[in-house]
Amino acid sequence: MHGVLRRTSREVAKTLKCRFVLTSLNMAIPLVRFEGVRFAYGENDILRDVTLSVAAGQVVAIMGGSGSGKTTLLRLIGGQLKANAGRVEVDGEDIGALSESALYERRKKLGMLFQFGALFTDLSVFDNVAFPLRERTQLPESMIRDLVLMKLQAVGLRGAAQLMPAELSGGMARRVALARAIALDPRVMLYDEPFTGLDPISLTTIGSLIRELNDALGAASIVVTHDVAESLAIVDYVYFVAEGGVIAEGTPEAVRESSHPFVRQFIAGQKDGPLPFHKPAGAYAADLGLEVGRE
Ligand SMILES: Nc1ncnc2c1ncn2[C@@H]1O[C@H](COP(=O)(O)OP(=O)(O)OP(=O)(O)O)[C@@H](O)[C@H]1O
Numbered sequence: 555m556h557g558v559l560r561r562t563s564r565e566v567a568k569t570l571k572c573r574f575v576l577t578s579l580n581m582a583i584p585l586v587r588f589e590g591v592r593f594a595y596g597e598n599d600i601l602r603d604v605t606l607s608v609a610a611g612q613v614v615a616i617m618g619g620s621g622s623g624k625t626t627l628l629r630l631i632g633g634q635l636k637a638n639a640g641r642v643e644v645d646g647e648d649i650g651a652l653s654e655s656a657l658y659e660r661r662k663k664l665g666m667l668f669q670f671g672a673l674f675t676d677l678s679v680f681d682n683v684a685f686p687l688r689e690r691t692q693l694p695e696s697m698i699r700d701l702v703l704m705k706l707q708a709v710g711l712r713g714a715a716q717l718m719p720a721e722l723s724g725g726m727a728r729r730v731a732l733a734r735a736i737a738l739d740p741r742v743m744l745y746d747e748p749f750t751g752l753d754p755i756s757l758t759t760i761g762s763l764i765r766e767l768n769d770a771l772g773a774a775s776i777v778v779t780h781d782v783a784e785s786l787a788i789v790d791y792v793y794f795v796a797e798g799g800v801i802a803e804g805t806p807e808a809v810r811e812s813s814h815p816f817v818r819q820f821i822a823g824q825k826d827g828p829l830p831f832h833k834p835a836g837a838y839a840a841d842l843g844l845e846v847g848r849e
Pocket residue numbers: 595598600618619620621622623624625626627
């Protein structure tokens with residue numbers, strides 16, 4: 555399979571570094587699991603047969619062309635969408651079978667950081683991070699204060715607690731959003747394009763934080779990204795999504811050495827390859843209203 559092989563969870567466990575030894579016992583029970591998942595928006599089939607799993611302690615990247623269904627995968631995990639067939643499990647529970655109230659409870663265990671996951675502009679940094687704690691728990695204010703400061707400390711911004719979002723740089727705002735996303739100590743973290751729009755230093759900072767916070771929480775993190783260099787430096791495993799399914803997967807080492815044409819196109823950042831630059835369309839001349847033969 556072009557050097558990028560489907561691996562059993564035991565093989566994946568073997569490849570994990572020693573810092574994951576403590577969590578390796580959890581490898582048998584994935585925190586996120588897709589089994590033969592199919593999903594369509596109306597008539598438009600997006601995912602035809604997706605099978606993948608992410609264990610506690612793992613940071614996994616999902617890569618694929620624009621429109622291949624990566625964000626859709628995250629929405630299925632969050633329960634905003636339900637699979638048409640197959641099973642999406644989070645921490646052993648079938649997400650598609652949960653009632654609305656059970657889903658609400660389940661989302662407490664999910665942290666999400668989206669590219670456009672804006673902060674509340676009229677709340678201070680402190681109140682932004684406190685927001686999920688005040689909304690979702692009955693904790694006393696003194697404990698909320700300690701937790702907020704702990705989360706801000708984890709992202710290096712305890713000193714910014716009293717600032718307003720307008721006073722932050724883009725990289726700082728992303729870190730505050732990250733502190734807010736981990737406020738409830740999620741079991742699963744979902745990142746949708748977390749590196750987009752960041753300068754190189756902020757980008758590396760966010761990358762290291764994704765790794766460190768995952769290890770500290772013993773969580774499973776899924777990072778949807780186009781940023782090959784940054785993600786290969788921090789993840790344990792990569793899934794490539796195309797044509798409605800996982801077409802290649804492997805550790806960063808296997809991905810770097812792979813001769814799979816699709817993987818090579820990604821690694822080399824080539825505009826055209828198995829993944830076409832042009833979305834299929836009718837004849838250009840016809841779209842422009844030109845008569846064929848007179849172009
Ligand atoms: N709410 C929706 N209704 C109908 N079609 C949708 C909806 N959301 C997404 N789609 C379509 O589903 C396909 C997959 O979208 P998705 O956002 O999951 O792709 P993606 O891989 O995350 O893309 P990108 O990398 O460009 O963000 C796209 O063709 C998109 O146009």
